[in-house]
Amino acid sequence: MSAALLNGKELAAKKREAMKKEVSALIEGGTTPGLAVILVGDNQASQTYVRSKQKSCEQIGIHSVLIKLPEETTEATLLTEIDRLNEDPTIDGILVQLPLPPQIQERAVIEKITPSKDVDGFHPINIGKMMTKDKTFLPCTPYGIVEMLKEADITIGGKHVVVIGRSNIVGKPVGQLLLNEDATVTYCHSRTNDLATFTKQADILIVAIGKAKFIKASDVKEGAVVIDVGMNREDGKLCGDVDFEEVKEVASHLTPVPGGVGPMTITMLLENTIQSAKDRT
Numbered sequence: 001m002s003a004a005l006l007n008g009k010e011l012a013a014k015k016r017e018a019m020k021k022e023v024s025a026l027i028e029g030g031t032t033p034g035l036a037v038i039l040v041g042d043n044q045a046s047q048t049y050v051r052s053k054q055k056s057c058e059q060i061g062i063h064s065v066l067i068k069l070p071e072e073t074t075e076a077t078l079l080t081e082i083d084r085l086n087e088d089p090t091i092d093g094i095l096v097q098l099p100l101p102p103q104i105q106e107r108a109v110i111e112k113i114t115p116s117k118d119v120d121g122f123h124p125i126n127i128g129k130m131m132t133k134d135k136t137f138l139p140c141t142p143y144g145i146v147e148m149l150k151e152a153d154i155t156i157g158g159k160h161v162v163v164i165g166r167s168n169i170v171g172k173p174v175g176q177l178l179l180n181e182d183a184t185v186t187y188c189h190s191r192t193n194d195l196a197t198f199t200k201q202a203d204i205l206i207v208a209i210g211k212a213k214f215i216k217a218s219d220v221k222e223g224a225v226v227i228d229v230g231m232n233r234e235d236g237k238l239c240g241d242v243d244f245e246e247v248k249e250v251a252s253h254l255t256p257v258p259g260g261v262g263p264m265t266i267t268m269l270l271e272n273t274i275q276s277a278k279d280r281t
């Protein structure tokens with residue numbers, strides 16, 4: 001068997017074309033969606049992500065503002081900056097790129113962003129709303145994964161979803177979103193004993209552990225859908241948490257890296273920012 005590819009790049013491009021029109025209409029009506037991105041310090045990966053977010057905003061007509069702060073910025077300075085953006089009527093979304101330098105408490109920062117501008121969907125109020133299925137901003141990577149499954153007409157209800165990884169950004173929320181879609185969800189993580197016992201039961205396997213080519217064909221049930229959230233560098237080449245060459249022979253559907261989940265994350269950030277702008281009109 002050779003798995004069908006779940007092409008996130010293509011779906012992202014299709015969604016962004018539609019967004020471009022939506023943003024034009026909003027601007028004509030007098031509302032320009034605005035996103036502020038705060039980058040503290042000079043983490044290389046963060047700089048790349050932030051540049052990509054800005055470029056994507058420009059491409060579809062969202063006004064974007066980058067606030068670069070030095071590595072030694074205090075928590076108080078960052079919180080004051082967030083407060084200013086909370087009050088700024090031209091800004092619909094605020095994103096503080098993670099990770100932050102050690103002197104700054106991530107939690108204090110996330111909680112400072114007003115929930116109605118929290119386009120990352122990380123604020124505890126928005127996480128709570130996600131759990132109760134109230135309308136809110138959904139975390140971008142999990143939201144993008146659900147959109148990819150739906151686009152490929154993959155049934156979620158009743159399926160056994162196994163999530164490997166329990167981060168607040170991906171693992172926990174993707175399991176919750178799929179539970180909201182009536183899946184049966186199992187969470188696995190670095191402390192799970194006999195991981196393969198669980199992964200082999202998955203109808204849909206979501207892998208977000210940050211270990212290059214960790215999931216092998218022998219870990220996957222024949223015909224499973226495999227979503228690879230990994231973004232690792234091996235010999236200078238980007239690769240996922242799934243051994244693509246092996247797993248494509250057993251999975252029914254598989255996301256490539258690059259070109260799978262990655263392009264959907266920023267796309268859903270754009271979607272959340274547009275939604276926020278619409279909510280203020």
Ligand code: GUN
Nearest residue numbers: 095096097098099120140
């Ligand atoms: N760092 C890695 N992923 C993300 C994300 O989705 N949002 C923010 N703010 N920081 C990140």
